[in-house]
Amino acid sequence: MSAFKARPPVGIDPTGVSEEGAAVYELIRDDIISGRLEANSRLVVAELSERHQAPANAVREALQLLRSQGFVLIVHNKSARVRPIDQDFVRDTYEIGVLIEPSMVRWFVGMATSVDIAALERIQDQIEANNFSDQVLHGELDTQFHNVMYERHYNHLAAELWWKHREVLRAVARRYQYTLVRQAQVMREHRELIRLVRIGDADKAASLIAAHVDGAGRHVLEQMRASRAARAG
Structure with missing residues (x-):
């Protein structure tokens, strides 16, 4: 497995926490997404600290980050609980991208260089x-691929919002395999997007x-529904 890691847009700290806090955040997030920590279960700092052999402060940092991303709910400003990773959560997350990315792509088309297109x-090519x-x-x-278009965007708040919700959706999506139909769509749409950027068609690129x-x-x-149906059957 490759060690390649996508980088966030320039000037954006993807976590805002310490190195230890970021490491614990990933562990707890994976526990939530995988179901090892069940929906609505209580998150106790001491228990998580022991579970992941991490300092309590790092666990607290991780829980605050998970809260900001919607994975954790703080009840009555005291008790932290696992938020159900349901269809509403996924829908709300990806719809933010649908709203933000067209505007950012339209801006990118207007300033893209031959170096950007080559990137x-x-x-x-690597994806294929x-x-x-x-x-x-x-x-x-x-x-x-997407970050090439957004990493220099003048609106850092928009870029940060995009990155945050992109990372949430990507983490959830890891549980599921791409269908052959979706694989073909991704390849086709990426190539068409590159073509539209090259010819400078901002409107069609934004729609795409x-x-x-x-x-x-x-x-x-769809994968969540299929998984739930399979478990019910």
């Missing part, structure tokens, strides 16, 4: 070479990215 093509065989690597490359992000979110929802 998109290089990353897409991987061909979904390593799903974690695909997620990193796909995120970096909206459909692309919506398709990604709907695919996760």
Whole structure:
């Protein structure tokens, strides 16, 4: 498995916590998404500290970050509990991308250089070479593909919001495999987006990215429904 990690937009701290806090955050987040920590279960700092062999302060940092991303609910300003990772949560998360990304892509088309286009093509070549065989690597490359378009955006708040919700959706999506239909859509839409950027068609590029992000979110929802139906059956 590749050690490649997508980087956040320039000037954005993706976590805002210490190195220890970031490490514990990933462990607890994975426990929540995998179901090892069940929905609505209470999160006790001392128990999590022992579970992950981490300092209490790092656990507290992790819980605050998880709260900001919607994975953890703080009840009555005291008790932390696991938020159910349900279809409403996924829908609310990806719809933010549908709203934000078209505007950011439209801006990118107006300032993209040949170097930017070459970067998109290089990353897409890597995506196609991987061909979904390593799903974690695909997620990193796909995120970096989008980040080429947003990393220099003048509105850092918008870029930070995009990154935050992108990371949430990507973490949830790791539980599910891409269907062959979705794989083909991703490849086709990325290549078409590069073409539209090259010819400077901002309106069509914005429309395409909206459909692309919506398709990604709907695919996760479909996989969640299928998984739930399989468990019920």
